[in-house]
């Protein structure tokens with residue numbers, strides 16, 4: 439943990455469309471908070487076009503003491519991936535559909551409380567992983583959930599109910615896909631309903647795929663849900679929502695430092711909730727404690 443130093447210059451990246459959350463007043467609230475605490479603040483509003491490159495230029499042109507993502511996991515990934523291996527910590531103002539990483543980090547979900555982190559916080563280092571060089575900070579996967587994420591991103595409406603509706607529609611027809619997974623500790627070859635590459639714990643929906651995962655232990659988990667009879671789906675869902683998925687007979691977990699996943703059926707995948715198209719041979723690498731994050735003081739954690 440680092441001692442809190444006074445921040446003088448911060449950058450806030452606002453995603454105006456994330457989570458279907460109205461953000462008209464947000465910019466003013468941020469500016470007021472910064473004025474109150476004598477902090478200079480630059481705001482970048484994402485457009486969905488070339489945002490990463492534009493934010494990278496802003497970060498290169500000015501020394502920021504911290505950079506905040508006001509949006510969902512996609513926005514957090516865009517900004518966070520630019521801060522890996524730098525001294526600039528990542529803050530999160532959770533305003534997306536799921537906000538998975540912020541929940542795993544115990545960041546307040548209430549916007550006013552999250553904005554307090556701008557002037558009152560601690561800083562910790564967390565691990566990140568790369569998949570064929572692409573940073574993943576939270577959870578990435580191949581299989582059923584990745585298909586639902588893809589359909590969700592192709593659709594017009596955001597928010598948790600859209601996600602649940604798509605999942606329900608895709609569930610009955612989904613056929614498990616074939617994978618070969620080689621890691622520094624174990625090997626798996628077979629079919630899976632989904633394969634999650636987990637740096638953290640729970641999806642933004644609160645489905646906890648990796649209840650015992652630790653964000654700064656130098657390891658990531660490959661969480662497999664193996665093929666199961668359709669009626670067993672409800673039991674698996676129950677275990678996902680009661681932090682007990684590891685007790686399911688249909689799951690398998692490999693905790694490792696590096697892995698190669700052969701996506702033999704060319705199944706779709708996502709990284710931190712954003713669909714990506716990568717090679718069918720996926721090299722997963724761990725980067726221990728490579729990202730500084732802004733967190734609430736332990737006594738004020740929710």
Ligand SMILES: Nc1ncnc2c1ncn2[C@@H]1O[C@H](COP(=O)(O)OP(=O)(O)OP(=O)(O)O)[C@@H](O)[C@H]1O
Nearest residue numbers: 456457484485486509510511512513534535536537
């Ligand atoms: N102004 C914009 N117009 C359209 N799309 C945008 C705009 N700004 C960002 N985006 C897109 O928003 C997506 C990221 O959204 P984000 O993940 O932050 O929110 P979410 O999907 O609602 O929440 P979560 O990931 O927590 O479920 C990216 O695909 C990005 O390209």
